[in-house]
Amino acid sequence: MRAETLARVESVMRDLGFAPSRTARQLRSGAGKTIALVVPSVANPFWGTAAHEVESAAMRYDYQVLLCNSERDADRERRYLLQLWADGVRDVILGSSLRSIDHLKDLMDRGLRVIAFDREIQPSDHPAVISLSVDNRRGARMAVEHLLRLGHQRIALISPPIKTLSRAQRLEGCRDAVAASGSNAELVVWEPKADGRFGDTEAAELGQEGARALLAAKRRPTAIFAINDFCAIGACAAAREVGLKVPDDVSVVGFDDIPLAAMVDPPLTTVRQPIRAIATFAVDLVRSGPDSAPSRAEFPLTLVERASTARQPASAA
Amino acid sequence: MRAETLARVESVMRDLGFAPSRTARQLRSGAGKTIALVVPSVANPFWGTAAHEVESAAMRYDYQVLLCNSERDADRERRYLLQLWADGVRDVILGSSLRSIDHLKDLMDRGLRVIAFDREIQPSDHPAVISLSVDNRRGARMAVEHLLRLGHQRIALISPPIKTLSRAQRLEGCRDAVAASGSNAELVVWEPKADGRFGDTEAAELGQEGARALLAAKRRPTAIFAINDFCAIGACAAAREVGLKVPDDVSVVGFDDIPLAAMVDPPLTTVRQPIRAIATFAVDLVRSGPDSAPSRAEFPLTLVERASTARQPASAA
């Protein structure tokens, strides 16, 4: 074809706003530049931030992202992906961190690539799983060690039911820290009574309810480690309710370091997770295909000390 | 077909995890149960919450939602939708609230249905636009009247560049309130110097920078109306930085009433927007098709008084 002709064709394409139909291409070749992004809830700022990063990266490479809120429900997740599989979607970035992903086994057998965001790989995982994670256990340990260093002896962990891997690991990390301290520090774990009342959308409410209960006890903890920043914000709100000052009366540490963490009062001490790095890495993985990809990558965590933690109050010593 | 046979077929479908290919259906009939959701940034909790609600509603009716972060850039939005049009997407829920949506005119001429979320309809709008909005002007007026009632005489509005409709309307509402008050109250409007530094992702930082500047002035405002809650949170952070107490030294009111608003310190006085109602309505509209739909719907706003506003301090009187 003559260069001139090509140019004319391209100009007409532009004028008509023509773009090749992804649908047809998809149907024919099965390829499909669509990524399913499943997160517990985008209403949770951590996942909102992650989704934003994933979408940005995806757009750069002309990928589309389908948003799915799983509410961490394996069944719902499975139904979602069954449909998406039928629609030709072959790549999913999965943020639900469930203990097992066997509910997607058959799809993975057939070729579904799953990139687990924020979930450490498990020995029993299907080989099609690529895991992008942080060392949750170590992160939690860093948080609790920080509290221990400040002299706290009665530390509470507030968490939704420990039914995800990352939560279990963070709990382990807490235990590691107090065990290694050699002190007689005490760890109390608070989980909501009835499961299902709090989803990721309501993480702050959960933190609030947890702290409410914990701080009302006769021997109340002097420090709280909340499973994530959103939850920590709720815990601070509860402290305020009962007239306790953070950090003077109770210290609070979070996890994630969402942008909000620096803006709230008091600015949150937290363990930073490099959300953007993980998100862009995830998208790069789907682009490059599974063959050249590592099956697992771990990202660094950093303790960010801000103003929500302080020495244990003398009155409680 | 015999009922028994039908049952057998359906059972096999279930066993094989078979679902009809949306792709093929789409290609053939052009229909396609896919909604494009374009928001400025899902990292902003308001849009995160909205996206969550839209997705929930969409899933109930077996629609997929494609997430697009426009960063309020008309060009980017256009490129996005051009591609999506080619892919067979015919419905978009548009959260960018730009003053004009002429950049999508040709697509709307060809049949793109756009449901504008949080953007009042304009006389010049294309007939294909359905507008879901609140009375921003009235909402802002409610906020400022509340401040006036508390005795504030020097009130600041913190806003990103007034280049969207809703912002312009909120500004109007502020003016209405002070004009109607008959007092000699003063309204000062703060916008960032250089455009482009702050997107919706950074709304809190914007509020922080604005309040920082405002509160450093010799005759500082005693009350701040932030264009939205996320921005208000930033403004509170700035007040803290300079040692001012909210609401004792400065009152702050937000807009939206995102779930976070009740959890921060101090809990935010704000104007509630019924996010879920709007989101579900939007999805219902795409389901029912444009023929039976209203071209416009307005949702109610409520002033929620919490703890970030108080009487003007005597010292400033």
Added chain:
DNA sequence: GTGAAAGCGCTAACAT
């Protein structure tokens, strides 16, 4: 009422 056939817009494989 049930079944057959055409064709949506592409791409891969083949023939020229």
Added chain:
DNA sequence: ATGTTAGCGCTTTCAC
């Protein structure tokens, strides 16, 4: 190198 053809999995139409 360029042109032609078959067919992805559905829906719609048309014939029975």
